[in-house]
Amino acid sequence: MAKVLVVEDEEQLRLNISEQLELDNHEVGSAMNGAEALALLSSFTPDLILCDIMMPEMDGIEFIRAIKRSVLYRSIPLIFLTAKVSQQDMLQGLEEGAIDYLQKPFLHKELLLKVNNIINQQKDLLIHQLQKTVASEEADFQFIRQFTEQLERNFANSSFTIDQMAEAMNMSLSTLQRNLKRYFQRGFGEIIREYRLLKAAEYLIQTDQSLQWIASRCGFSSLSYFSSSFKEANQISPLRFRQNNQSNGLPT
Incomplete structure (x- = not known):
């Protein structure tokens, strides 16, 4: 389940989209224009935004510009909903940061497929980032542990050199020096x-x-x-x- 914000001034369409998303087990917030959507973001921060382009008070282009200026909201993916769009208008929306378009009228299945594909991609990316972080932290721990063990074994040897330390740790001298600066901010x-x-x-x-x-x-x-x-x-x-x-x- 994900949180989806639907920004659409046509009430019936907004209700239909919200109902389809809720039936697909998503949590839905809705707004009738960009200004209302901006006010809602502080209490409902979505994983994805579906946004009409032509709306009163604040249209879709103004809305996406506003969220892209915010550190809190700029990473939220946005799909534009539009009845008519020229190639120039489509390019403008993509340049502003939209990731896709849905042209009205669209099939509910098309809507759900695009929403779920984007959300699943976000989840996969998050998992990948977490795995990279864990792997990096494990590598950090292994280096510090191995380096400390070698210090304990060799500190009594007054002639013990950085070259011998690099050999003991099975790494190049340049790699050892780089890691020492990274983890200890000091030389050997x-x-x-x-x-x-x-x-x-x-x-x-x-x-x-x-x-x-x-x-x-x-x-x-x-x-x-x-x-x-x-x-x-x-x-x-x-x-x-x-x-x-x-x-x-x-x-x-």
Whole structure:
């Protein structure tokens, strides 16, 4: 079932179209001109609009121009209903954003086929978009998980390079660099340095190992480099960091 808005100034035709759509299990809203239809959109947002062209107050062309200016309604597909239409008028309607025409008089079967084809196409498109989103999110999760696993395995290796990371993840260097910028907004060197410093903070709090042992265990080539890097990142020396956390009663 879908929501269809019928905009038609001829009352009997409007009622007939609405009845046929309701018998086909669609929810129907109706208006007698474009101005009335615009006012209705805030309370009845349709999946499809069927709209006459020649109407009082606001005709179909004015109406479609109005909805195409709206962020909320511009994506709603619209089919024009018309008794007489020249090729020039038809092209104008298509240029304004209509997706099709139904020429009066039309068969009810033709109406229902066009309505249902468009609605089913919209549903298929939505499903396709959702599937792409899920697949993209799954790929995002897999990359981050795999990258984090490799960091955990290799952070202690002071000579571990981005080329080795790319090889471990079975991807090209350019692809890895592009993904790091996308997901972390930083380069490999900065990311692995931050990871090593986080691991060092854990060791400082949770163990009584020496600073030299922690520096080596976390992939820093020297104690002095570790100490300066830690202080730069945390505005406190590793020794003071340990003392402060011990004084706060955290495990050592």
